[in-house]
Amino acid sequence: MQQNEQLENQPDEQLEKQQKERRDFLGCLGGAIACGAATVVASAASSAAVAATAGGAVPPIPNFDWSKHQWAFGVDAERCIGCLRCVEACKRENNVAPDAHHFRTWVERYVTLEGEEKARIDSQADPANIAASGTDGQYRFANRYKDAKVEKAFFVPKLCNHCTHPACVQVCPTGATYKTEDGAVLIDHTYCIGCQYCVQACPYGARFFNEEKGVTDKCTWCYHRITKGLQPACVEVCPVSARIFGDRNDKQSLISQFIQNHRVQVLRPETGNAPNVFYVGIDKDVS
């Protein structure tokens, strides 16, 4: 309260009184804030302690211990035939709205025409492709480049990359999205407030807004299947093994072999998210 002593020299008593009161008030307020801060720090510390003690705990999933697995996904674009069975299976398995605008996984077609520099990209949500399938609940690529002069063309399946350093988890204000010990990035729909920061943060456009529930949604690698020893639905139905899924802790698993035997790459490594979906057979146009 040194400042108050200095102010005592001022001639105007009326003003002095007012200012003293204001300073007392601010002082009290400061004290209250300090108190509040102290409790917050204390509670954070205590909850950090809780988290630390829970380090070895495992969620109660029957016959499954997440500390023993490290999931990863492989995409062999050279094998993909663009049949879109994965897209349809994913929708059914995960109750995704059956329209052409909400997808947990999707397939893009990259076509470079002769004399053009950039690839033309379309996915099943393109109007021409919806028209080819007849409804927005079914998916098929229209044979639209049948008569074009094509330099190169290929299909690329896309899905959530389940990054090691996921930007979406960092920006979530409520702890509704998180990374599990075994490597999947999940969304807790009861805690999601639908602010869509994560949709903005994801460099891969893997998240979308589920208007019906008012929450964000995305691929879970079919967490309910992989924890039961099954493959994700998209991998299950792929007729040509363009999608590979498995456990990197198991050196004999398909995914470990895939990464070992191919020159794999990830999408947009420069963002620092460290994706866990590994691609073979794509080129610079794909990001």
Add this chain to the structure above:
Amino acid sequence: MPRHIVRLVLIMVGFAVLAYGAKQFFTVDSFYQYGHYRGSSVADIASDKPKYKGTAYCASCHAPQLAEWSNGIHNRPDIGKVVRCEVCHSAGGERDVRGTFEHVSTGPDHPKNLKMVVPKDTRQLCTLCHERMTGRPLQQRQIVVAEHAGTQQCSVCHNPHSPRLNLVSAASTAQAGDAAAGKAKAAACAGCHGAEGVSVNAPGPTLAGQHAAYLHDALKAYIEGTRSDPMMNAGAQGLSDDDAANIAAYYAGVTCVSSLDAAKQATLQDKTTAPKCAACHGADGNSTNPSWPKLIGLSKAYLVNSLKAYKGGARKNGMMAGVVKDMSDADMDNVAAYYANATCK
């Protein structure tokens, strides 16, 4: 300090305590259990029921389809190419809360009130993977739909559960038989198949001019018991595989000239399903593929009997089973009348 300020501060402190208490109260226990999230949500998410059940699940009730499929080209785990049941028939598990997807379900209810997709429009289904398309890798077998199938459904010629057509049968790659030796053996057959294999009112069908490979296959089927007929079983008794090859060579060499009655055919054409048959048996019943029998020279009664045998399952052939599945008795009668016009001299 003035009282109104003290009050204000007290209110604020009270509010802070309330807010903190509320946070403690409303934060579920499992928050921070494993990290900055609700720990119990992990098990919640993991507890969802899988909808895609896998082929092993279908096996328990659909053994015939599974057997056909397992031996077919759509089940090649060795090269990582497997088109599973649920790819074409949709998920075998419970469907979503919203009910079914519109395009799902044509057939009657499946167990647990689930409607399985029965793909009627195979032109839509099969072309998802087999239409020739820019960007589709070459190792995937592709067709130009208009050239390959015209306006027909793929299932007219391909059995969806075992789609590869066996063009070159084992018999036609085996060495050709000796027609002279066959002629000697064939004496025993004349009673039922007519002299020189041209059957006129004899119980057995005309054999003259038929493809050797097909005749060989047919005889082998009788010898091995996969095709059965009370009269013909006796006919095939004691024949060795060499005999069969020789006899086949002999009958194939006997000329059988097709003389279709064009006028009669023209009047029947619109009623028959004959255009469906032309792809394999030839436009005039004179097929050019050694494994697919010629229909010329066969009597109407034999043709109808054969078609009924395929439909009833007494004769088993993937291609013909697909063809006759949707044919009524009237259809069979018409198409038999159409081909029965082709006579052999």
